[in-house]
Every structure is written in structure tokens, then in C-alpha cells.
Amino acid sequence: TSIPLVPRFVSPDEILAEYDYVVIGGGTSGLAVANRLSEDSSKTVLVIESGPMDDGSDSFKIPYLGRGYLNFGTKYDWNVTTVPTESLGNRTIIMPQARVLGGTSSINGMQFARGAASDYDAWEELGNEGWNFKSLDKYFKKSENFTAPSEKLAEEFGITYDKSAHGYTGYIHSSFPRFLWPLLKNWIGSLKSLGHTVSQDPASGGALQLFWSPNSLNPDMQTRSFAREYYDGAQDRANFHVLVDTTVTKLVTSRGDKVKVDAVEFSRSAGTSEKRVKVKKEAVLAAGSIFSPQILQVSGIGPASLLKSLGIEVVVDLPGVGANLQGHVYIPVIYQMANVSLAAANLTTNATFYNEMYELYKAKQDGPFTNGGPNVVAMLPLSDITPDSPETFQTPSESLSHLEPSISKGYQSQLKILLNRLRTKHMAATELLWLSEGGIIISTMHPLSRGSIKTTSPALLSKIPAISTNYLSHPLDTKIAIETLKYTRKITATAEMQELGLVEVLPGASANTNEQIEKAIKDGSGWMYHMVGTCAMMPRDLGGVVDVELRVYGTRNLRVVDASVQPLIPAAHVQATVYAIAEKAADMIKAGSLWREYYNSMP
Ligand SMILES: Cc1cc2nc3c(=O)[nH]c(=O)nc-3n(C[C@H](O)[C@H](O)[C@H](O)COP(=O)(O)OP(=O)(O)OC[C@H]3O[C@@H](n4cnc5c(N)ncnc54)[C@H](O)[C@@H]3O)c2cc1C
Numbered sequence: 040t041s042i043p044l045v046p047r048f049v050s051p052d053e054i055l056a057e058y059d060y061v062v063i064g065g066g067t068s069g070l071a072v073a074n075r076l077s078e079d080s081s082k083t084v085l086v087i088e089s090g091p092m093d094d095g096s097d098s099f100k101i102p103y104l105g106r107g108y109l110n111f112g113t114k115y116d117w118n119v120t121t122v123p124t125e126s127l128g129n130r131t132i133i134m135p136q137a138r139v140l141g142g143t144s145s146i147n148g149m150q151f152a153r154g155a156a157s158d159y160d161a162w163e164e165l166g167n168e169g170w171n172f173k174s175l176d177k178y179f180k181k182s183e184n185f186t187a188p189s190e191k192l193a194e195e196f197g198i199t200y201d202k203s204a205h206g207y208t209g210y211i212h213s214s215f216p217r218f219l220w221p222l223l224k225n226w227i228g229s230l231k232s233l234g235h236t237v238s239q240d241p242a243s244g245g246a247l248q249l250f251w252s253p254n255s256l257n258p259d260m261q262t263r264s265f266a267r268e269y270y271d272g273a274q275d276r277a278n279f280h281v282l283v284d285t286t287v288t289k290l291v292t293s294r295g296d297k298v299k300v301d302a303v304e305f306s307r308s309a310g311t312s313e314k315r316v317k318v319k320k321e322a323v324l325a326a327g328s329i330f331s332p333q334i335l336q337v338s339g340i341g342p343a344s345l346l347k348s349l350g351i352e353v354v355v356d357l358p359g360v361g362a363n364l365q366g367h368v369y370i371p372v373i374y375q376m377a378n379v380s381l382a383a384a385n386l387t388t389n390a391t392f393y394n395e396m397y398e399l400y401k402a403k404q405d406g407p408f409t410n411g412g413p414n415v416v417a418m419l420p421l422s423d424i425t426p427d428s429p430e431t432f433q434t435p436s437e438s439l440s441h442l443e444p445s446i447s448k449g450y451q452s453q454l455k456i457l458l459n460r461l462r463t464k465h466m467a468a469t470e471l472l473w474l475s476e477g478g479i480i481i482s483t484m485h486p487l488s489r490g491s492i493k494t495t496s497p498a499l500l501s502k503i504p505a506i507s508t509n510y511l512s513h514p515l516d517t518k519i520a521i522e523t524l525k526y527t528r529k530i531t532a533t534a535e536m537q538e539l540g541l542v543e544v545l546p547g548a549s550a551n552t553n554e555q556i557e558k559a560i561k562d563g564s565g566w567m568y569h570m571v572g573t574c575a576m577m578p579r580d581l582g583g584v585v586d587v588e589l590r591v592y593g594t595r596n597l598r599v600v601d602a603s604v605q606p607l608i609p610a611a612h613v614q615a616t617v618y619a620i621a622e623k624a625a626d627m628i629k630a631g632s633l634w635r636e637y638y639n640s641m642p
Pocket residue numbers: 063064065066067068069087088089090107135136137138139140141142143144146147148149150151152285286287288325326327328330331334412567568569570601602603611612613614615617
């Protein structure tokens with residue numbers, strides 16, 4: 040093909056009639072895959088992204104400001120809310136999801152760590168041959184460019200790391216902020232006094248107990264490092280085109296022995312006429328855990344019962360599309376700190392301090408504005424927080440009778456794997472993060488509750504899908520949350536934390552019995568927004584949506600490469616895993632195309 044050299048941002052009138060690869064969603068995974076596919080200059084790649092390019096403002100760049108919150112509710116956010124959640128007394132939850140080139144990596148909390156080896160080995164045990172920690176390690180490294188903390192910082196705070204566990208040539212910088220809040224030392228001392236050890240480096244597969252997590256942070260500029268770097272790295276390639284402010288509305292398919300995606304339909308905004316671009320080789324779905332299942336569903340690939348109820352023609356009956364939604368619950372425990380003079384809270388209460396620190400950042404890229412999120416993580420196994428065994432809280436299988444048979448079978452397999460591992464020291468049940476504002480965030484890491492994503496309309500642009508998180512609906516998830524909250528009180532009772540003069544404000548002294556704590560948790564919890572599982576990689580008879588090559592079952596040229604393919608959520612904030620999956624996906628797509636070309640060239 041002769042490819043005209045045009046600017047990377049093309050308009051719908053300038054695009055080619057067909058591309059080898061059409062990547063749907065220019066987010067965390069989409070830009071990573073598109074970059075790698077366009078390394079082969081003989082292949083044309085088009086990325087279609089619903090949002091605009093970011094405006095380069097501080098909210099995208101500066102770690103303290105860019106922890107996401109300034110972009111919530113803006114034009115860079117899909118502004119999504121869940122349906123009322125029965126397990127939370129019918130509360131709805133606001134669910135920020137980026138709508139911008141770079142996707143959710145542009146607005147996330149910048150924590151950058153892998154889960155423990157056991158978390159990924161569980162994927163293989165679920166029937167996904169070749170998907171384990173060892174095989175992903177290469178891709179974790181391929182996506183990463185690690186810089187160790189300065190000797191001074193490492194010595195002062197006791198930061199440990201394993202050089203050999205990291206990558207050094209990837210697009211995403213991982214490093215430590217130049218400034219850490221001093222009261223982290225109290226937190227570390229406290230957990231050590233309770234018998235917890237510090238793991239050398241979470242990247243080597245041992246993300247358990249207490250460890251130091253880097254951020255997705257450019258070490259020189261002290262700015263956010265995000266999927267835009269994959270775009271920047273590819274922008275001079277003539278075979279790489281990007282359509283922004285453009286939403287994919289449907290996959291146009293034809294049937295043979297397997298369904299083929301012939302074209303991708305897109306629209307600039309609701310009400311405008313839809314256009315199509317032809318797919319020569321593959322369509323690559325990277326629209327994230329909410330929108331990838333919706334795009335499949337409106338295109339006729341999903342649970343037949345749902346599709347028929349909306350008058351959508353069934354192209355592939357795939358009950359798992361939109362099922363199996365998992366995430367990490369977010370439970371804040373908030374304190375007043377009587378004996379602390381330097382804490383993150385000063386930035387919100389003292390305008391002079393804020394302005395001085397902002398100027399320090401602008402002048403020297405130093406100080407609290409370099410610090411985005413928690414760098415010390417406690418990932419604790421169940422036996423560290425409660426003597427009770429997980430079996431005590433297992434849901435009886437009759438309660439699954441409402442599920443479609445393959446979904447129920449898949450869920451039972453997941454349950455077995457998780458309950459077995461939750462009994463060991465190799466899988467974390469709970470995460471505790473110390474916020475230097477004066478708070479601990481609790482999160483259940485391997486939830487047994489499952490939610491869903493369902494389109495409510497056959498027309499993608501007319502309605503956001505129904506997001507049902509169902510979190511804390513499984514009794515073990517609630518039990519773990521309650522026990523963890525009780526454990527925070529053991530931590531704050533240690534001499535190291537008592538030095539800070541802590542008084543628990545939320546949920547506070549009135550939440551004492553298990554019942555009172557459960558109510559407080561259900562009233563006050565939110566979500567970490569780590570959504571996975573809605574296009575799960577699993578065998579088809581277990582409710583899987585994609586196979587081990589990330590191909591959608593029943594189709595021949597359609598893959599999903601984003602967060603949604605993770606069948607079980609790891610005990611980690613998931614962006615590092617999303618990048619690794621995308622890197623692996625790109626290699627698989629390239630290898631698939633090489634084989635096809637080899638066979639096509641045979642006489
Ligand atoms: C507020 C917040 C904080 C987080 N903090 C952390 C953290 O600290 N550490 C961590 O590891 N993880 C964190 N995460 C999670 C992590 O960032 C995400 O899991 C990850 O970025 C998801 O990548 P993705 O490729 O699946 O989706 P995304 O990056 O969301 O990409 C999907 C893209 O597809 C586009 N799109 C959707 N539908 C269409 C359509 N129809 N047509 C065209 N384009 C479409 C979207 O606009 C978006 O750009 C956080 C998430 C949130 C929301």
C-alpha cells in the first residue's frame with residue numbers, strides 16, 4: 040500500500056478507505072498496541088478515540104494536582120454513574136473514566152506496581168495457558184523505564200528495590216517522587232512493630248506484606264508518565280493515523296465459518312451521520328472495561344437474552360460479554376493528627392504553604408507537588424488480619440441458580456481458585472494505604488462479588504450502559520473489609536502511630552460492633568475504579584469472551600486488549616498489568632500476521 044504522509048490527527052474525510060488494523064479507543068492499552076503495531080511500516084494503523092487530545096495543563100502533568108480529581112466531571116471524563124447498588128442500600132457511585140487521548144492513564148493516581156506472582160498464575164489455573172507471572176514478566180519490563188530513587192531518599196526512608204526486576208527501555212517511566220511526607224516513617228515503623236516485613240521489590244512477583252511502589256512518573260521533569268508517551272513515540276510514523284473526538288458506534292460484521300469484522304462504524308457526535316472505515320486485517324478493541332463490552336453488545340456479540348430484549352440481531356451468543364465485573368472497593372478511615380506539623384493536609388488548609396510549594400515545584404521540580412499518591416503499600420494475606428478461614432463465608436451454590444450456566448460454572452471455578460489461595464500467604468486479601476493527609480484507605484483485593492455492564496439501548500451514543508458493581512455483595516468481601524478496619528485500629532494503637540496524636544474521625548468511635556462497622560463501610564465506601572473482567576479471557580464454557588490470544592470467541596479478526604480481559608483482578612492498581620497485556624497482545628497480533636503472510640505467500 041502506498042501511504043500518504045498526513046498529519047497524525049486525520050479528519051474523517053482524510054482517512055484511508057481501509058487500514059490493516061483499526062484500534063478502537065486511544066487509551067492506556069489502545070495507544071500501547073497501536074504504537075507497537077505501527078513499528079512495522081508496511082502496516083497501516085488507525086486509532087479512533089472518543090475524546091480530544093489533552094490540553095497539557097497542570098492537571099494532567101503535576102502529580103499532586105494530577106491525581107485525577109481535577110479532571111473528574113470535565114469534558115475529559117465520560118461522567119458515568121452506576122445504577123443503584125442493592126448491597127449498598129441502593130446508593131449510586133460516580134465512576135470517573137477518562138475520555139481523552141491516553142485514556143484513564145491520563146487521570147489516574149499514578150501508582151505503578153505489579154500484583155504478586157500467584158495472582159497471575161491464577162489466570163493460567165483458570166484455563167488460560169501461557170498467562171502466568173513468568174510469561175508476563177517480559178512484558179511488564181518491555182513497557183517500563185525504571186529509575187531508582189536517589190541514594191539520599193532511599194537511605195532516609197529505607198526504600199528497597201531490585202534492579203533486575205525492572206525494564207529500562209519502555210515508554211512508561213516508573214520512578215519515585217523527589218519528596219516523601221515524613222510521617223510515612225511512622226506508618227512503616229508501626230507495621231514492622233506488628234511483625235510485617237518489607238518486601239524487597241513488588242516487581243519481582245513478591246508484592247506482599249509491606250513494599251515500596253513507584254509511580255508512573257518522569258524522574259527528570261517530575262511529571263505524569265502516561266499512555267500519551269506511546270502516541271508521542273509513534274507520531275512521526277506515516278502509517279499511524281489518529282482520529283480524535285470520534286466515537287465508534289458499531290462493528291460491521293459478515294458471517295462465514297466465523298464472524299468477520301469488515302468495517303468499523305463511527306460518528307463525531309450524536310445526531311451526525313455515521314461513517315465507516317474498512318478493516319483489512321484486524322479490529323482491536325481497547326475501549327476499556329465499560330465500553331468494550333458495550334461496543335460488542337450493540338454489535339450483536341453478547342448475551343442473546345439481553346440482545347433480543349433490545350431488538351439487537353444476535354451475531355455471536357456470548358453470555359460473558361459484560362459479566363464478571365470486578366473491582367477494588369475503597370474504604371476511607373480518616374484521622375485528626377494533633378502532633379503533626381508537616382502533612383499533606385497543610386496544602387488544603389494553608390494557602391501560603393500551597394503557593395510556596397507550587398513555586399518550588401515550578402522552579403525546581405521538588406517538594407510536595409511531585410508527590411501524587413501513596414508509595415508505601417501494605418498487601419496483607421487473610422491470616423494476618425483474622426484467624427477465621429474463608430470457607431466460613433462461602434456463598435452456597437444455590438444462590439448462583441439465576442446465572443446463565445457457563446457464567447455460573449466460570450464463577451464457581453474462580454471461587455475455588457480464590458478460596459484456595461486466600462488460605463495461603465501467597466495471595467493478599469486486603470490492601471492498606473496510608474494517606475499523608477491523615478487517613479488509611481482499605482481495599483479488598485480479591486473480591487468474590489461480581490457486577491455487570493449491560494447496554495440499555497441498541498444505539499451506543501444514546502445511553503451510557505447500566506453499570507452494576509454489586510460490590511460488597513459477597514459476605515466474605517464484607518467480612519474482610521470489617522476485619523481490616525478493625526486491624527487499622529491495632530495499627531493506630533502502636534507507639535509509632537500514637538506519636539502522631541491520631542484520633543479516628545471516620546467512621547469514628549460510634550462504629551464498634553461488627554454490625555456498626557459494616558453499616559459504616561456500606562454507607563461510606565467508594566470504588567478504586569480498577570474495573571476488570573467484563574470481556575474475560577477464559578475458556579468459552581466458563582463464560583469467557585476472549586481466548587488466550589485475546590480473540591473474541593466466534594470471530595476471526597477481532598481482539599480485545601484492554602483491562603476488561605483480566606479474568607481475575609490482581610492485588611495491584613492495575614495500570615502496569617494493562618500495559619503488560621497490551622504489549623503481549625501486540626506481539627501476538629504481529630506473530631499472527633506473520634504466519635498468515637507466510638501461508639499466503641506459499642504456492
Ligand atoms: C480515577 C482513577 C484512578 C486510578 N488510579 C490508578 C492508579 O493509581 N494506578 C493504577 O495502576 N491504576 C489506576 N487506575 C486504573 C487504570 O488507570 C485503568 O485500569 C487503566 O488505565 C484502564 O486502561 P484501558 O486501556 O482498559 O482503558 P482506558 O485507558 O480508559 O482507555 C479506553 C479509551 O477508549 C475510549 N473509548 C471508549 N469508548 C469509545 C468508543 N465507543 N469509541 C472510541 N473511543 C472510545 C475512551 O475515551 C478511552 O480513552 C485508576 C483509574 C481511575 C478511573
